[in-house]
Amino acid sequence: MHYKFTLPKLHYAYDALEPYIDAATMQIHYEKHHQDYVTNLNKALEGHPELHQKSLEELLAHIKTLPEAIRTAIQNYGGGHANHSLFWLFMKRGGGGEPRGDIGSAISQQFGSFSAFQEKMNNTAKTRFGSGWAWLIMNQMGTLEVISTPNQDSPSMVGAQPLLGIDVWEHAYYLKYQNKRIDYVQAWWNTVDWSYVEDRYHSSR
Ligand code: MN
Numbered sequence: 001m002h003y004k005f006t007l008p009k010l011h012y013a014y015d016a017l018e019p020y021i022d023a024a025t026m027q028i029h030y031e032k033h034h035q036d037y038v039t040n041l042n043k044a045l046e047g048h049p050e051l052h053q054k055s056l057e058e059l060l061a062h063i064k065t066l067p068e069a070i071r072t073a074i075q076n077y078g079g080g081h082a083n084h085s086l087f088w089l090f091m092k093r094g095g096g097g098e099p100r101g102d103i104g105s106a107i108s109q110q111f112g113s114f115s116a117f118q119e120k121m122n123n124t125a126k127t128r129f130g131s132g133w134a135w136l137i138m139n140q141m142g143t144l145e146v147i148s149t150p151n152q153d154s155p156s157m158v159g160a161q162p163l164l165g166i167d168v169w170e171h172a173y174y175l176k177y178q179n180k181r182i183d184y185v186q187a188w189w190n191t192v193d194w195s196y197v198e199d200r201y202h203s204s205r
Contacts, residue, residue, distance in 0.1 A: 002053060007030075010030055020188060025174075029172060030088070034081070034084040037078075041078050043073075056081060060156040075157070079153050083152055090165060090197070092196075095193045095194070097194070099114065101194075104194075110143065111146075118189065125182075126182050126185065128148045132169070133149050134166050137161060138160065138201070139159075144163075164192065166188055
């Protein structure tokens with residue numbers, strides 16, 4: 001995907017992730033928040049035609065080399081667009097359960113067990129101060145790792161491949177869960193599309 005960036009199609013209905021994520025949150029999150037990231041990313045790049053052939057991943061991976069005047073905008077809005085485009089794909093109707101296949105084995109091998117991994121993700125999501133994300137990534141060494149990014153920073157900015165991630169901005173959960181972030185995180189596990197995570201794992205190696 002290159003300039004101009006557009007909101008990707010959502011492959012399920014707003015109520016598809018009920019009761020874990022409510023339809024109103026999904027609609028506002030997708031139509032308003034994600035759209036705003038796309039709009040502002042395009043606006044930031046408007047006067048920089050030399051960057052219009054770059055993919056979003058390229059822009060983020062080389063964030064430090066971008067013109068200073070638009071660097072923060074690309075970091076925030078470009079990161080926001082990249083993160084949310086993935087986030088919708090990490091979830092599906094009838095998701096959840098324990099991962100099988102290669103990603104299931106890799107998680108058990110790296111973290112000891114699936115529940116140990118889940119606990120690590122939960123804790124990372126819970127302790128992210130303010131707004132941000134908790135991620136399962138493939139780092140530059142080719143190892144699975146759980147990390148957190150602040151605001152809309154993308155794992156691509158540090159050369160990591162995001163395999164799974166959860167948005168812990170209040171806009172992702174406040175309507176249904178108010179201040180109870182951990183209840184949202186625990187419910188979210190029931191939406192995870194492990195076959196997509198498996199695909200990402202295979203293409204990241
Ligand atoms: Mn969000």
